Amino acid sequence: MLQIQRIRQEPEAIIDGLKKRGIDATQTVHDLLEMDGERRSIRHKMEEKQA
Incomplete structure (x- = not known):
């Protein structure tokens, strides 16, 4: 499973990796x-509202 942090940091790498599949x-x-x-x-x- 992909972590959202990695998708945020490297969206093009994720897209390219999936294209290869x-x-x-x-x-x-x-x-x-x-x-x-x-x-x-x-x-x-x-x-902010809770603070």
Whole structure:
């Protein structure tokens, strides 16, 4: 299983690795990174309100 930290750090390497296995994950990786950014933003806002 891929760790989100690695996907954040090396999205192109992940995409290239999956392409070698016959999987086009370009859009999936970009969607995942967008959702992760939204999740991190929401979490940050929640933590600010709790402080």
